[in-house]
Amino acid sequence: MYGYNGNILRVNLTDGTWKTEELDLEMAKKFIGGRGLGTKMMMDEVDPKVDPLSPENKLFVVTGPMTGNPVATGGRYMVVTKSPLSNTIASSNSGGKWGAELKFAGWDIIAFEGKSEEPVYLSIEDDKVELLSAADLWGTTVSNTTKKLEEKHEKGCKVLAIGPGGENLSHIAAIMNDEDRAAGRSGVGAVMGSKNLKAIVVKGSGKPEVPDQDRIKELNKKQLAKIKENGVTGEGLPTYGTAVLVNILNELGSLPTNNFQVSQFEKADDISGETLADKYLIKRTACYRCPIGCGRYVKSGDWEGGGPEYETLWSFGSDCGINDMDSIIMANHWCNEMGLDTISAGATIAAAIELHQRGYIKDDELDGLELEFGNGTDIAEWVKRMGYGQGLGAKMAQGSYRLTDGYGAPELSMTVKKLEMPAYDPRGIMGIGLNYATSNRGGCHVRGYTISPEILGLPEQLDRFETKAKPTWVKIFQDLTAAIDSLGVCLFTSFALGADDYAEMYNVIAGTDFTGNDILAIGDRIYNIEKQFNLLAGVTSAEDTLPKRLLVDPIPEGPSKGWVNKLDEMLGEYYKERGWGEDGIPTEAKLKELGL
Amino acid sequence: MIKIEVRYFATLRIDDKKKETLEIQEDISVESLLEQIGVALEDVAILLVNGIRTSPEYKLKDGDVMSLFPPVGGG
Ligand code: SF4
Numbered sequence: 319m320y321g322y323n324g325n326i327l328r329v330n331l332t333d334g335t336w337k338t339e340e341l342d343l344e345m346a347k348k349f350i351g352g353r354g355l356g357t358k359m360m361m362d363e364v365d366p367k368v369d370p371l372s373p374e375n376k377l378f379v380v381t382g383p384m385t386g387n388p389v390a391t392g393g394r395y396m397v398v399t400k401s402p403l404s405n406t407i408a409s410s411n412s413g414g415k416w417g418a419e420l421k422f423a424g425w426d427i428i429a430f431e432g433k434s435e436e437p438v439y440l441s442i443e444d445d446k447v448e449l450l451s452a453a454d455l456w457g458t459t460v461s462n463t464t465k466k467l468e469e470k471h472e473k474g475c476k477v478l479a480i481g482p483g484g485e486n487l488s489h490i491a492a493i494m495n496d497e498d499r500a501a502g503r504s505g506v507g508a509v510m511g512s513k514n515l516k517a518i519v520v521k522g523s524g525k526p527e528v529p530d531q532d533r534i535k536e537l538n539k540k541q542l543a544k545i546k547e548n549g550v551t552g553e554g555l556p557t558y559g560t561a562v563l564v565n566i567l568n569e570l571g572s573l574p575t576n577n578f579q580v581s582q583f584e585k586a587d588d589i590s591g592e593t594l595a596d597k598y599l600i601k602r603t604a605c606y607r608c609p610i611g612c613g614r615y616v617k618s619g620d621w622e623g624g625g626p627e628y629e630t631l632w633s634f635g636s637d638c639g640i641n642d643m644d645s646i647i648m649a650n651h652w653c654n655e656m657g658l659d660t661i662s663a664g665a666t667i668a669a670a671i672e673l674h675q676r677g678y679i680k681d682d683e684l685d686g687l688e689l690e691f692g693n694g695t696d697i698a699e700w701v702k703r704m705g706y707g708q709g710l711g712a713k714m715a716q717g718s719y720r721l722t723d724g725y726g727a728p729e730l731s732m733t734v735k736k737l738e739m740p741a742y743d744p745r746g747i748m749g750i751g752l753n754y755a756t757s758n759r760g761g762c763h764v765r766g767y768t769i770s771p772e773i774l775g776l777p778e779q780l781d782r783f784e785t786k787a788k789p790t791w792v793k794i795f796q797d798l799t800a801a802i803d804s805l806g807v808c809l810f811t812s813f814a815l816g817a818d819d820y821a822e823m824y825n826v827i828a829g830t831d832f833t834g835n836d837i838l839a840i841g842d843r844i845y846n847i848e849k850q851f852n853l854l855a856g857v858t859s860a861e862d863t864l865p866k867r868l869l870v871d872p873i874p875e876g877p878s879k880g881w882v883n884k885l886d887e888m889l890g891e892y893y894k895e896r897g898w899g900e901d902g903i904p905t906e907a908k909l910k911e912l913g914l
Numbered sequence: 915m916i917k918i919e920v921r922y923f924a925t926l927r928i929d930d931k932k933k934e935t936l937e938i939q940e941d942i943s944v945e946s947l948l949e950q951i952g953v954a955l956e957d958v959a960i961l962l963v964n965g966i967r968t969s970p971e972y973k974l975k976d977g978d979v980m981s982l983f984p985p986v987g988g989g
Contacts, residue, residue, distance in 0.1 A: 549985020549986075554984065557924070560987075560989055562924055566960060566986065570965050591924070763989060774986070775959065776987070810988075
């Protein structure tokens with residue numbers, strides 16, 4: 319079978335050894351790779367009740383069959399483990415060039431087990447694998463770690479690393495690669511930190527074998543044309559990046575503002591994609607083999623580097639009531655340096671501001687820093703304190719749920735399963751609320767991005783306030799996304815491509831014979847195994863819900879005024895769509911049908 | 915005559931014109947207004963009036979705010 323190298327690198331950090339294992343290709347076909355295969359391995363090898371930060375938890379770095387192969391955006395990888403933030407399965411996706419390099423080195427998956435006594439990093443040059451001391455890297459920022467390793471290792475090597483956030487076991491720590499690309503969500507960086515593993519540097523000299531060059535050429539011609547012709551992938555994302563959504567969501571009155579207290583931000587245009595493009599953008603950047611190039615390289619004052627995404631402009635922007643673009647750019651930069659998830663970091667600051675506003679956090683806890691809605695002066699400093707675990711920053715580094723709960727006000731945490739929700743107020747967009755509530759990793763938009771039909775009109779326009787048919791849409795989007803995340807391509811291609819296109823991609827590269835429906839069925843299988851993991855971990859379907867604020871307090875003003883999310887109208891129907899019982903648990907029959 | 919506000923976004927924002935207030939005749943449709951202001955309907959992917967998705971046939975009313983977006987997306 320093509321598409322895979324057929325090699326798993328298993329590293330035991332406790333005794334400092336490693337070995338090669340053969341990838342079971344039959345299993346790979348059932349779960350594709352990336353998110354699906356990683357979750358299957360977690361299920362087979364790890365007790366779901368494991369303490370996420372204990373040596374018994376494992377960390378899988380998993381490519382997909384498209385990673386490193388000549389298809390559009392074929393460079394992505396997934397980190398799969400158990401999340402310390404949500405206690406659910408965690409699978410965080412990242413782009414850049416690192417994932418493809420791992421494939422060039424001849425590996426599909428790295429499985430980390432145990433815990434090293436001293437800080438170490440893993441060096442891979444094809445089949446030369448070494449665990450080396452990271453004593454001089456520990457405590458350093460992501461960019462410094464990256465530069466030091468690049469200097470020390472072979473030219474063209476790629477670096478994945480955690481920052482101080484992961485080292486200090488921040489529950490919202492990310493794993494970074496190529497300096498500013500992030501496997502951001504669910505605190506995967508803390509799991510890496512708990513194993514005393516600072517970085518993975520990789521250099522590969524091979525290329526995966528492909529079956530039929532002519533068919534690949536034809537496939538690329540067709541799919542690149544679709545990506546180019548599509549308004550979003552061909553023009554919107556290249557020109558403005560994801561940030562263009564700020565003004566759209568604001569015009570709809572569904573841009574969460576001041577920790578979801580209101581849903582419209584008067585100064586939204588100051589933090590919009592348009593402003594970013596006009597005043598800050600130097601050039602766009604792209605991940606491996608990506609024709610879209612949604613990345614932003616920006617300049618703010620004397621500093622230049624990777625710029626904020628939509629979610630980050632929101633989390634540090636309107637969610638904190640802040641319209642100061644320069645402060646947001648620096649907060650984003652320091653998240654990258656500390657290795658923190660920008661969504662959770664910004665949303666946790668927003669929750670901290672509300673705690674302060676309501677008198678839970680007292681002035682004497684602030685060490686003289688500002689912490690109020692609309693004031694961006696110190697947000698970058700708060701990010702650093704979260705990363706280094708200093709003062710109030712140490713409490714904030716555990717995410718908004720643990721922070722607010724510590725002050726006796728967990729209702730101020732805008733999370734699902736303790737993961738901070740992103741930048742779409744589900745009171746004004748029903749389907750995305752159902753997706754947040756049922757996402758297997760908690761409050762996440764990229765598990766089932768129904769914003770596409772509900773807001774962007776792709777592939778067709780749905781009424782955002784309507785609940786009917788939303789369970790069907792949510793399920794299809796969740797299943798397709800699970801498959802895309804497993805293939806090793808970027809979810810953004812799905813603005814232009816559908817299930818049949820992904821099946822064709824898989825068939826041409828791996829020599830399989832799948833239809834679009836097969837791809838959706840694999841996605842369904844992945845979704846169910848994730849759910850099973852969560853149930854065994856003790857995360858019950860009672861947590862398939864939204865914060866009370868979104869179910870009970872109507873949006874106070876603007877175009878979505880008066881709406882709450884009507885989750886109760888959709889959830890039962892969704893379980894039915896999934897073939898689950900009314901209790902939200904997959905039935906025996908369903909699991910059997912999926913071969914689980 | 916009625917007063918409406920038009921807001922332009924992304925590539926539909928020409929010469930940094932973010933918005934304008936227009937005095938127009940009553941009962942004019944969105945489609946005709948777009949023609950008058952020189953915006954091609956096919957360039958507009960998201961058409962909102964007062965924050966709600968609206969069809970080009972909608973007849974504008976006094977005080978309406980119309981927001982125009984080209985095809986854009988993200989995540
Ligand atoms: S669309 Fe953006 S995130 Fe996706 S692969 Fe391309 S540059 Fe990376």
